[in-house]
Amino acid sequence: MRPRKPLIALGACGIALLLLSLQAPGYTRMELTDPDAGRRLAALVLKDGEPVVLTWRNSLWGLDVTEGFVARGGLLVQTEVTFAQPDGTPPPTVTPGDVDDLYHTGGAFSAKGMNRPLQQVVYRIGEIGNPRMRIGDRTIDFKALVGFGGRVILTAAPARLYQVPAAD
Numbered sequence: 001m002r003p004r005k006p007l008i009a010l011g012a013c014g015i016a017l018l019l020l021s022l023q024a025p026g027y028t029r030m031e032l033t034d035p036d037a038g039r040r041l042a043a044l045v046l047k048d049g050e051p052v053v054l055t056w057r058n059s060l061w062g063l064d065v066t067e068g069f070v071a072r073g074g075l076l077v078q079t080e081v082t083f084a085q086p087d088g089t090p091p092p093t094v095t096p097g098d099v100d101d102l103y104h105t106g107g108a109f110s111a112k113g114m115n116r117p118l119q120q121v122v123y124r125i126g127e128i129g130n131p132r133m134r135i136g137d138r139t140i141d142f143k144a145l146v147g148f149g150g151r152v153i154l155t156a157a158p159a160r161l162y163q164v165p166a167a168d
Helices: 004-021 096-105 142-146
Strands: 023-034 039-047 051-058 063-072 075-084 109-118 120-124 132-135 138-141 151-160
Touching: 023 063, 023 075, 039 138, 075 151, 096 109, 138 142, 142 151
Parallel strands: none
Antiparallel strands: 023 039, 023 151, 051 063, 051 132, 063 075, 075 109, 120 151, 132 138
């Protein structure tokens, strides 16, 4: 009888490890880290479709930038971006295909209907940009957390079952 107990314990450990490794369908885990200090700034589990909004000021053209994302299947998907004049003048609408060029050449614009999946992004913090990320009712101020010249790395991955909070 004694030899069975270690096998049962080993089997239970194996089942527990398997359950911990299972992905939670419909959820994305997003983590923000400061690689220079080696610390986690935030870790959140988002339901698919949950919005994430990044705002910042473009230091080259002085435009206010708003980038919209949604969590989807373990990724953050950029769905829209607006580079707007600070005076509130509505920017011209462009197609998603025009966005890559406009990020580099400047000028106000707005694009919706994008489908740009992202798994990892590195944000460099400048003196002017003041990037802030809004997720639900939480706002994360990148500059306050890492300072001028710092970096914030955003990583998105499928959430694991154990990471998903229990239903209310």
